[in-house]
Amino acid sequence: MAYSEKVLDHFKNPRNVGSLNKDAKNVGTGLVGAPECGDVMRLQIEVDESTGMIRDAKFKTFGCGSAIASSSLATEWLKGKSLNEAAGIDNMDIVEELALPPVKIHCSVLAEDAIKAAIADYRQKNGIAVEEDAATVAG
Amino acid sequence: MQQRRLIYLDNNATTPCDPRVVDAMIPYFYEKHGNAASRSHQFGWEAEDAVDYAREQIAQLLNVEDKEIIFTSGATEANNLALKGVFEMYSRKGNHIITVETEHKAILDTCKHLEKSGAEVTYLKVGEDGLISLADLEAAIKPTTILVSVMWANNETGVIQPMREIAQICEKHGVLFHSDATQAVGKIKTHPREIGVHLLSFTAHKMYGPKGVGALYVSRKNPRVKVTAQMDGGGHERGMRSGTLNVPGIVGFGKAAEIARLEMDQDAARISKLRDHLEQELVKLEETKVNGNVNSRMPHVSNISFKHVEGEGLMMTFNQNIAVSSGSACTSASLEPSYVLVGMGLGDDLAHSSIRFSLGRLTTEEEVNSAIELVRNGVNHMRELSPIWEMYQDGVDLTKIEWSAH
Numbered sequence: 339m340a341y342s343e344k345v346l347d348h349f350k351n352p353r354n355v356g357s358l359n360k361d362a363k364n365v366g367t368g369l370v371g372a373p374e375c376g377d378v379m380r381l382q383i384e385v386d387e388s389t390g391m392i393r394d395a396k397f398k399t400f401g402c403g404s405a406i407a408s409s410s411l412a413t414e415w416l417k418g419k420s421l422n423e424a425a426g427i428d429n430m431d432i433v434e435e436l437a438l439p440p441v442k443i444h445c446s447v448l449a450e451d452a453i454k455a456a457i458a459d460y461r462q463k464n465g466i467a468v469e470e471d472a473a474t475v476a477g
Numbered sequence: 478m479q480q481r482r483l484i485y486l487d488n489n490a491t492t493p494c495d496p497r498v499v500d501a502m503i504p505y506f507y508e509k510h511g512n513a514a515s516r517s518h519q520f521g522w523e524a525e526d527a528v529d530y531a532r533e534q535i536a537q538l539l540n541v542e543d544k545e546i547i548f549t550s551g552a553t554e555a556n557n558l559a560l561k562g563v564f565e566m567y568s569r570k571g572n573h574i575i576t577v578e579t580e581h582k583a584i585l586d587t588c589k590h591l592e593k594s595g596a597e598v599t600y601l602k603v604g605e606d607g608l609i610s611l612a613d614l615e616a617a618i619k620p621t622t623i624l625v626s627v628m629w630a631n632n633e634t635g636v637i638q639p640m641r642e643i644a645q646i647c648e649k650h651g652v653l654f655h656s657d658a659t660q661a662v663g664k665i666k667t668h669p670r671e672i673g674v675h676l677l678s679f680t681a682h683k684m685y686g687p688k689g690v691g692a693l694y695v696s697r698k699n700p701r702v703k704v705t706a707q708m709d710g711g712g713h714e715r716g717m718r719s720g721t722l723n724v725p726g727i728v729g730f731g732k733a734a735e736i737a738r739l740e741m742d743q744d745a746a747r748i749s750k751l752r753d754h755l756e757q758e759l760v761k762l763e764e765t766k767v768n769g770n771v772n773s774r775m776p777h778v779s780n781i782s783f784k785h786v787e788g789e790g791l792m793m794t795f796n797q798n799i800a801v802s803s804g805s806a807c808t809s810a811s812l813e814p815s816y817v818l819v820g821m822g823l824g825d826d827l828a829h830s831s832i833r834f835s836l837g838r839l840t841t842e843e844e845v846n847s848a849i850e851l852v853r854n855g856v857n858h859m860r861e862l863s864p865i866w867e868m869y870q871d872g873v874d875l876t877k878i879e880w881s882a883h
Contacts, residue, residue, distance in 0.1 A: 369864065374824065402787055451881075
């Protein structure tokens, strides 16, 4: 199976690799997947508390090239978005952008889960109730 | 930048044809294009002579009689013929077959098929080192047991089973012994009669011959073994496998066997040194594990888990330069990691982190040195990206984390 140019680009030059302070109040961390399943993603967002927008995003991923590319792309998309906008990122958007084959769709699902888990963590830390339009976050 | 040649370290998947093999085959596509079953003219006689000669070359490699070699399309067909053929031929004696969890799918799926036809199959487990327990084997034998099938060397780890001891147990209980020797024939000494193996499957394309041709050795005396044909037709191969013989392929197979017989020892000595060097350098990286018994292993194989790094991702860092295989799920559609490694008690996480290096006749020292550097850089790069490597370094106990399996 050949990888798409975009997957290769994100794999070779991953964007936003690293860690944010997970104890900071304005940082939300999502850790999803399991080593036994061959994929673990940790995605973190840093929220500008004055504007409510995502100021920074970082990731680290244990997984195949498509998993790394999916999480790298997710961090790019997250920056500058509001939490509600971020929660609206759909895994199929990632599939389309990276031209992932069917066998790699689970990588995009994991990235979506990681985004939602990071948002949920931020909201929980800050006592923000989940808004109706983002009711799927807890799932 | 200097263009590197792609380094091929996946010889357990298939080997390149030796140029001497290709040279031997070429006349049989054009001027000597006859059907070996044509008894009435020169073309047929020529083809038959060529097949007879190749059969002799292959028999010499195994130190058996040439009539004991049945040509097939490959090892998968040979395995099917051995298992299904024995099951049908010896159905009056019993229906019980013993094999091993870590066999190739050509054995396991054939056994699954036979179970639907009334066979009872025992799948022996292996230890952490990949070896079966002889006590388990003997305990599994019962009056209805007709066949024990144990692979000579494993395709993923290179681990060699205790063939002689298994044969002695089979002998003691009067049970036939088949071995899938696909990974062993042509690379180490595999003399079935001397060991006590009654049926032996192997293929040309793992020993520098062409794809699409293999063989089943079937013992003709002490004991005289018969298998029921699985392919009906013109009664070729003493009635055990009908179908026009692949003459050029068989000629190439014979040449490959002759070369292997003459050069095996020197090849194995050279390649095992390179393999040992590769392995010793790579296990200098932290948190690595060599999979399988290193004292009973093929000379050209090394299977290593690089903890906290996923195999396919790791391969992607160097697959422009090196061709290897991984036990990671992501290389297959199933999403399940290698059942061979999991069967050896490796956790799924370590199975996902494994890479199989299989060297070959054409592997050079320079290639191995390049591979060491590329793999080392790849592992370091992937660990920089790995959240679980970071956790490990921070002293987090990964087994205590509640992972969200998906």
